[in-house]
Amino acid sequence: MKFGVGVDYSFKALLLLAERDPATLPVRVEEIATTEGIPENYLRRLLIELKRGGLVASQKGPNGGFMLAKPPARITMAEVVEIIEGDYTPVECLEESSSMCPHGQPCAMRDVWREVRDSVNGILRGVTLQALSEKRKQAINYSI
Numbered sequence: 001m002k003f004g005v006g007v008d009y010s011f012k013a014l015l016l017l018a019e020r021d022p023a024t025l026p027v028r029v030e031e032i033a034t035t036e037g038i039p040e041n042y043l044r045r046l047l048i049e050l051k052r053g054g055l056v057a058s059q060k061g062p063n064g065g066f067m068l069a070k071p072p073a074r075i076t077m078a079e080v081v082e083i084i085e086g087d088y089t090p091v092e093c094l095e096e097s098s099s100m101c102p103h104g105q106p107c108a109m110r111d112v113w114r115e116v117r118d119s120v121n122g123i124l125r126g127v128t129l130q131a132l133s134e135k136r137k138q139a140i141n142y143s144i
Contacts, residue, residue, distance in 0.1 A: 006084045010046050011132070012036040014080065017056065018072035018133045026058070026065030046084065053083035072133055078124035088124070090116050 013032050020027060029047065033040040047066055050056045057069040068075070081088055089095050091113045 003081060004085060006042075006046055007081055009036070009038045009043060010050060010080050010084050011077075012038060013043060013047065013066075014050070014055065014068070014072075014075065014129055015133055015136060017066060017068050018075075018129050019137075020067075025063050026067045028065040032066070049083055050080070053079065055079065055083065068129075072129035075129040076125050077127045077129075077132070078121060080129075081124055088117060088120055090120075 013036060016032055016036060017027060029040060029044055032038065033043045047056060047058070051058055051066075051069075054069055055075055056066050058064065058066050078088075087095075091109075093107060093110055094113055094117055
């Protein structure tokens with residue numbers, strides 16, 4: 001039930017982009033990778049997925065790099081998770097292709113797992129990149 005490292009790396013990269021002034025130049029992949037401690041090749045693949053998902057845009061050329069495609073207040077954690085890992089489903093029987101318990105009999109836990117899924121998705125839909133950025137800034141200021 002845990003999210004993969006790709007989700008964590010994606011949030012790190014997106015937070016860095018969110019904290020940059022939108023009027024500045026795009027941020028190079030190398031800079032994001034170094035600043036956030038993310039393997040560069042893996043970061044490139046994640047950024048391509050986030051671009052396909054409409055969360056980041058890219059610019060080519062000597063001043064090229066990546067930037068957010070929309071304001072951080074309009075990017076939710078749920079969007080990032082869905083782009084990188086797909087729909088969050090804690091157990092197989094809740095996947096769209098499944099209509100019953102794979103063990104062939106009704107499962108007493110299915111409704112509970114559905115509540116778990118809906119709760120997690122609800123929380124993720126309610127947290128924006130802007131909110132995460134503000135929390136990160138508060139944590140940094142608090143620790144100084």
